[in-house]
Amino acid sequence: MGRDVALPPLSKNVHAGSAGDDIKEKVGKEGARTVPGRPEHGGNCDIKNLSRGSKVYLPVHVKGAKFSVGDLHFSQGDGEISFCGAIEMAGEITLKFTVMKEGIKHLSMKSPIYIPGPVEPQFGPGRYIYFEGFSVDEKGKQYYLDTTVAYRQTCLRVFEYLRRYGYDDYQIYLLLSCAPIQGHIAGIVDIPNSCTTIGLPMDIFDFDIRPETRAEKKELGSCAFASS
Structure with missing residues (x-):
């Protein structure tokens, strides 16, 4: 390989x-x-x-x-x-x-x-919003109890959620690495899918990201990245 x-x-x-x-x-x-x-x-x-x-x-x-x-x-x-x-x-x-x-x-x-x-390592009162991911990729291919695939899918759920506010993928990628997110293995007992979760701290944002609050796309700048 x-x-x-x-x-x-x-x-x-x-x-x-x-x-x-x-x-x-x-x-x-x-x-x-x-x-x-x-x-x-x-x-x-x-x-x-x-x-x-x-x-x-x-x-x-x-x-x-x-x-x-x-x-x-x-x-x-x-x-x-x-x-x-x-x-x-x-x-x-x-x-x-x-x-x-x-x-x-x-x-x-x-x-x-x-x-x-x-x-x-937490911000404010410690409020989190949690996302789930499973060991099934975006094309529907099933990876038997593969928690790496499940965690990647969990990350993608956060990407999709935060794009609604105007963040680009580079910003979200770095945010998930440096913000004190809570990553957990939620379930590895039920074959064939493992489940992982990510808790995103809501109080690191200066606007409301709760699901019941309608998302408004904002001008959130950009981060530096290397191009080819």
Whole structure:
């Protein structure tokens, strides 16, 4: 199919924190990359609820393991659907480390666990309007329990809804990546269709987007994009 299904270690752009050059070189030759997110290290999962006050339990597989953190997001929606559409930011992080002896065995850990902090990424009173999507594409082709197809269809429902107000597709695409949308797997138990939902925060708009309010097309500008 021509798809990457496993990425080997790669020495390009290795970030090894304060480790010396010898360790950095070893990480580049042997370490599991943080793109994509993977169970060994919890890197690059871009979970928007990992905010101030969160507690993260990470498996440690290597004696003397190092730790690094980065890619801070000011705001992001579940899925970060345009790949690099979150609002990136500089910042400082205060961390406290505790080693849990035999933690992987004690927690039956196969991948990281986290407890979110008290700071929820939301606007205003937290009102959301939700859209559904299923694992059936726009041509009616059914993809058996494929939640990626379902989430894409959910995104398209939001596109169709917001176009009514004058937004173009580029604007909506970026909005779904950087606004703190709530993405959920609603149903994967009923074959053959999986169902996903997206909750769009209504209070990020300065006009009423509730369904009972008639949509008026507005002049909402445009965003920069690369042309061929």
